[in-house]
Amino acid sequence: MDGTTHRPAPVRDGLGVGLAVGLSGLAFGAAAVTAGLSVPQACVLSLLTFTGASQFALTGAVGAGGDPIAAVAGALLLGGRNTLYGLRLADLLQVRGPRRLLAAHGVIDETTAVALAQPDRESARTGFLVTFASLYIAWNLTTLAGAYGTAFLGDPGAFGLDVVGPAAFLAILWPRLSASRELRALAAGGAAMALCATPFLPPGVPVLLAAAAVLPVLLRR
Amino acid sequence: MTLWWAIAALCAGCYALKLAGLAAPQRVLDHPVVRRFAELVPVALLAALIAVQTFTEAGEAHFDPARTAGLAAAVVALLLRAPFLVVLFGAAAVTALARLLLG
Numbered sequence: 130m131d132g133t134t135h136r137p138a139p140v141r142d143g144l145g146v147g148l149a150v151g152l153s154g155l156a157f158g159a160a161a162v163t164a165g166l167s168v169p170q171a172c173v174l175s176l177l178t179f180t181g182a183s184q185f186a187l188t189g190a191v192g193a194g195g196d197p198i199a200a201v202a203g204a205l206l207l208g209g210r211n212t213l214y215g216l217r218l219a220d221l222l223q224v225r226g227p228r229r230l231l232a233a234h235g236v237i238d239e240t241t242a243v244a245l246a247q248p249d250r251e252s253a254r255t256g257f258l259v260t261f262a263s264l265y266i267a268w269n270l271t272t273l274a275g276a277y278g279t280a281f282l283g284d285p286g287a288f289g290l291d292v293v294g295p296a297a298f299l300a301i302l303w304p305r306l307s308a309s310r311e312l313r314a315l316a317a318g319g320a321a322m323a324l325c326a327t328p329f330l331p332p333g334v335p336v337l338l339a340a341a342a343v344l345p346v347l348l349r350r
Numbered sequence: 351m352t353l354w355w356a357i358a359a360l361c362a363g364c365y366a367l368k369l370a371g372l373a374a375p376q377r378v379l380d381h382p383v384v385r386r387f388a389e390l391v392p393v394a395l396l397a398a399l400i401a402v403q404t405f406t407e408a409g410e411a412h413f414d415p416a417r418t419a420g421l422a423a424a425v426v427a428l429l430l431r432a433p434f435l436v437v438l439f440g441a442a443a444v445t446a447l448a449r450l451l452l453g
Contacts, residue, residue: 145433145434146434148435149433149434149435149438150434152435152438153438166353170353170354170357173357173361174357174360174361177361177365178357178360178361178364178365179364180364180368182395182396182399183360183364185399185403186399187356187357187360189403191353191356193408193409197352197353197355197356198356200356201356201359201360201363204360204364205360205363205364205367207395207399208360208363208364208367208368209367209391210388210391210392210395211364211367211368211371212367212368212370212371212374213371213384213387213388213391213392214371214388215368215369215370215371215372215373215374216371216374216378216384216385216388217371217385217388218371218372219371219372219373219374220376222372224372229369229372229373230369232372233365233368233369233371233372233373234365234368236368236371236372237368238392238396286449287446287449287450288442288446289416289420289441289442289443289444289445289446289447289449290442291403291417291445292404292417292420292421292424292441292442292444292445293438293441293442294399294403295399295400295403295404295417295421295424296420296421296424296437296438296441296442297434297438298396298397298399298400298403299400299421299424299425299428299437300424300428300434300437300438301396302393302396302397302400303428305393306393312390312393315390315393315394315397316393316394316396316397317397318394319393319394319395319397319398319401320397320398320400320401321401322398323397323398323399323401323402324401324402324405324406324411327402327406327409327410327411328409328410328411331409332409335398335402336395336398336399336402337395338398339394339395339397339398340391340394340395341394342394343387343390343391343393343394346390347383347386347387347390
């Protein structure tokens with residue numbers, strides 16, 4: 130982007146996370162086509178939405194026969210956490226003008242995690258940029274491969290691809306869970322609420338409802 | 351065509367949400383409740399996603415032994431501090447193997 134110093138740690142962190150997580154585009158491509166989306170539809174979602182959880186939420190809802198408006202609303206509410214990430218990153222990245230328009234597309238779980246893990250602002254910016262670039266390229270290429278491949282594979286479930294989404298979310302969440310007992314309780318509460326609500330609410334909504342689990346934690350102090 | 355409209359709406363909406371955070375005024379950033387909320391909400395949502403994607407099927411609670419075994423493999427890999435990619439491949443491999451064995 131500009132004259133950022135390329136120190137080894139943020140570059141290594143960024144590439145590691147970007148390439149590893151980017152590969153799960155394979156699972157998204159497979160899930161999208163399995164849910165009834167076309168290959169171009171899967172690719173447009175990865176290119177322009179570029180936020181895995183929302184993409185998975187949309188295809189999940191479409192695949193489960195959910196109403197498109199409800200499916201979009203659910204996926205958007207999930208994308209709302211990127212707004213909160215942006216709030217934290219704005220101060221760290223200090224981007225203005227057209228550069229901000231580009232940087233905004235990269236505000237997701239992984240880029241935020243890498244940027245916030247860096248010791249100083251310069252490393253944070255490098256980490257954000259490297260994660261964004263490597264993840265964007267890998268995610269889009271593997272979405273294409275996964276979507277095309279699924280047509281030939283037949284049943285993606287036979288390759289265990291359906292577990293990649295939850296396993297990726299778990300890996301993202303893990304450092305926070307292992308660091309805090311309070312967050313473990315919150316995660317358990319959110320998971321339980323979503324599971325209990327699933328039979329009664331349209332696809333996508335139970336996950337949103339789980340956000341209410343933060344209220345008791347917020348109010349506690 | 352309806353699906354394309356849904357996709358267009360999601361693309362535009364998700365981008366707007368990302369930009370809104372980066373463009374928010376400083377005083378919002380400094381609010382402790384906003385910071386706390388930003389830290390907590392993803393934990394609840396991601397945990398809910400894990401639960402729903404693992405233990406439900408077509409809007410019903412559903413126990414899939416193979417998928418559960420895959421997620422358990424992910425937990426073991428994470429406890430052993432395995433790299434991200436190993437966690438994902440391990441989970442998929444265990445799920446695929448379990449499906450093969452369980453039929």
